[in-house]
Amino acid sequence: MFAFLRLAARRLVVLPLMLLGITLLVFVVLQFSPNDPAYNALGESASPEARAAYAAAHGLDDPLPVRYVRFLGRLAQGDLGQTAPPAAPVIDRIVTAFPLTMQLTLLALVLAVVLALALGVVGALYRDRWPDQLGRLLSIAGVAIPSFWLGILLIQEFALGLDLFPTGGYVNPADSPGEWLRSLALPAIATAVPVAASLSRLVRTSMVEELDRDYVRTATGNGLPRAVVIRGVLRNALITPLTVLGLRVGYLLSGAVVVETIFDLPGMGKLILEGVTNGDVALVQGAVLTIALAFLVVNLVVDLLYLVVNPRIRAV
Known part of the structure; x- marks a missing residue:
């Protein structure tokens, strides 16, 4: 403690x-x-x-x-100035838009972590076999695809083609949790895939390095269940991916800003675009500072997670 x-x-x-x-x-x-x-x-x-x-x-x-x-x-004093006419407090506009951007970012973050762990762990456990090769192919494709282009493809296939999700817009979770999730599903996927692809490669590399260490062979030779060994290996292997994840949160926030414009979501992306279009310096300034503060706070949380993942850091 x-x-x-x-x-x-x-x-x-x-x-x-x-x-x-x-x-x-x-x-x-x-x-x-x-x-x-x-x-x-x-x-x-x-x-x-x-x-x-x-x-x-x-x-x-x-x-x-x-x-x-x-x-x-x-x-x-919490005063970010006034927007261009019709004048309104910038802080009021941000308070309205920022929660949506954070919802999208957190959904994308959870999805990125789940996909990265699934691809990375499976690739390490089945090293150089077809699951590993398939995971590598998917990770390369995910890194190469820009989030905005992936968002357009998702709209074309799953919104216009199959009519499974809306093409855009936002539903308040208080009104309908199911529709809220549907409205953010495609934007979250478009935002998460590039991050998940890059993280999965780091998870796989870290897992492979840990699986080759002496303590793994010792634990296996002493008869410990494989699930227990893998859980310990994964805990030690998450240090490097967690470090990169803290930096990738900034990518998620910036990606969410771009994706919001494609899916017509009234978040920080739309706010910044409005400020740039109208030449509203105060609005752009307030939005950028808010995103920067969120990035710093999330990185602080990630730094503290190091202690939870690996007790060896507690001695530093």
Whole structure:
């Protein structure tokens, strides 16, 4: 327990510093956007004098460090600014869209882990035989297929062709859990397959390396059931895949943002697309920061899972 708390304290100390660096990067990059906030707020008919007055009233003419400090002050109060007209708090838009993106990401994450474990473990146990060769072929195909293209294929085959799933849209789980799952099934598959394919190769490689170790032969020679031996091997073999899984969560989030657009899901992807289309810097800025924070938190959780998977790390 002490080691768990010590590792959690280390990560929690670093987390604010990383988040501060992300806010600085996002803020500075978006300042170079060609969109004029005064133009977006006042419209085409506004005179140059009116735009200059708007910029002065909102501090847009202040030096960049001053604007960044002011932005941090608002951010500390939970204020992400206002969207382009019709004006609305950015935080309200994010609170509405973010849960859907997290639902899709978590479904895709569970599906990716299940598929990766199934393909990787079976491939390691039947090394160089037809199940292993089939798993390798599937993993190569999965890595090569972009999530957006896979989403289009899934819509064509399973939505338009077989009419098993909707082509798009979202159903609230409180209204109908079954329809909610149907509305997110194809997007989750499209998001999960590339991640599952890359993870399965790591699981297989790690499993093969562990199966060749002396402790496995010793345990087998002492008469331990094969299921017990495999469970111990899998626990030790998950360290490397878990490390990569933490990084792949960012891919899942970005993949979910792209896939949401294809399936017309009102999540963060649609929000970012709306912000980019309308030149709404505040909306894009708030959405990107929210996704970055989610990525950091999920990586913190993955780091803590190391202690659960392998007790040897507790001594570090």
